[in-house]
Amino acid sequence: MTQPPPACLSAVTKRLVGKTVLCDFSLTLGAGEVTALLGPNGAGKTTGIGLLTGRLRPDAGQARLFGLDPARAAARARMGVMLQAAGLPDAMTVAELVTLQSGYYRRPRPVAETLALAGLSDLAHRRCAALSGGQARRVQYALAICGRPDLLILDEPTAAMDRASARALWSTVRDAADDGAAILLTSHDLAEADALADRVVVMNAGQIVADDTPAALRTRTGGSVIRCRSALPPAIAATLPAVREAVRDGADLRLVTADAVATARGLCDRDPALAALRIHDATLEDAIAILLTPEKGLAA
Numbered sequence: 126m127t128q129p130p131p132a133c134l135s136a137v138t139k140r141l142v143g144k145t146v147l148c149d150f151s152l153t154l155g156a157g158e159v160t161a162l163l164g165p166n167g168a169g170k171t172t173g174i175g176l177l178t179g180r181l182r183p184d185a186g187q188a189r190l191f192g193l194d195p196a197r198a199a200a201r202a203r204m205g206v207m208l209q210a211a212g213l214p215d216a217m218t219v220a221e222l223v224t225l226q227s228g229y230y231r232r233p234r235p236v237a238e239t240l241a242l243a244g245l246s247d248l249a250h251r252r253c254a255a256l257s258g259g260q261a262r263r264v265q266y267a268l269a270i271c272g273r274p275d276l277l278i279l280d281e282p283t284a285a286m287d288r289a290s291a292r293a294l295w296s297t298v299r300d301a302a303d304d305g306a307a308i309l310l311t312s313h314d315l316a317e318a319d320a321l322a323d324r325v326v327v328m329n330a331g332q333i334v335a336d337d338t339p340a341a342l343r344t345r346t347g348g349s350v351i352r353c354r355s356a357l358p359p360a361i362a363a364t365l366p367a368v369r370e371a372v373r374d375g376a377d378l379r380l381v382t383a384d385a386v387a388t389a390r391g392l393c394d395r396d397p398a399l400a401a402l403r404i405h406d407a408t409l410e411d412a413i414a415i416l417l418t419p420e421k422g423l424a425a
């Protein structure tokens with residue numbers, strides 16, 4: 126018999142205070158897959174997570190965890206969740222808290238293993254009140270993974286973490302997926318999504334605008350990014366050959382182009398004072414910036 130997917134939203138609509146936040150939204154997560162749910166502030170990512178975790182109920186459509194209603198304890202017991210804002214009890218130590226949470230699961234990891242995976246071994250006896258912001262995030266991560274979840278939902282897990290801590294977390298997330306867990310993460314760090322995700326789902330205004338591998342999304346930009354110092358207005362630069370997008374980015378003029386040589390030639394012709402010309406392959410961030418620019422959205 127085929128197993129139901131770890132998590133599934135089928136044609137859900139969710140209204141909050143009279144506003145439709147998600148409309149006919151469908152998303153299925155696969156076992157062993159890291160899915161990054163990306164999009165600008167207010168796109169509906171946290172609302173989607175709220176429906177999956179059972180914090181919110183859909184107004185139409187259906188949410189399922191392992192084929193069950195997310196409100197069912199049997200479904201929730203197989204899920205680990207790290208939300209954006211979650212307080213920790215000030216008076217407890219890190220080890221006490223992880224021990225307590227582990228007790229809720231049927232086959233938890235040994236506490237020492239959870240602490241090591243979350244980079245907390247040296248902080249085991251520190252009271253939660255005395256943790257830094259990044260350390261508190263690591264404790265929230267430990268609480269999410271202590272039960273060996275088959276589904277791990279991470280809402281901006283590395284926000285407030287330093288680079289080394291973030292990279293250590295990426296590695297354990299990748300290991301969990303390789304062991305068969307389904308992972309859903311949101312992030313505004315697109316380099317993180319690119320490094321970690323098998324699949325990128327881009328949302329805007331409550332709808333999915335792209336669902337593909339990071340490499341395929343990068344390829345769909347069809348090109349390169351040019352940065353330079355130029356007084357040329359972006360509106361004029363946008364008319365140069367092969368330019369898909371032109372914006373001012375700090376002191377730079379930044380162009381996304383399907384043909385870097387043709388665009389660079391055009392730039393030199395239009396601006397004799399052009400300086401500091403740099404060209405690189407388009408990144409996931411560039412691809413998503415184009416996707417979210419309405420008149421230039423990529424073909425799906």
Ligand SMILES: Nc1ncnc2c1ncn2[C@@H]1O[C@H](COP(=O)(O)OP(=O)(O)OP(=O)(O)O)[C@@H](O)[C@H]1O
Binds near residue numbers: 141144165167168171
């Ligand atoms: N409790 C609420 N009541 C009314 N509107 C809400 C509520 N929660 C969220 N919204 C609105 O729903 C929309 C989607 O919000 P959501 O938090 O899901 O976005 P998000 O993609 O997670 O954003 P961010 O990247 O900022 O976390 C926003 O317009 C937000 O203002």
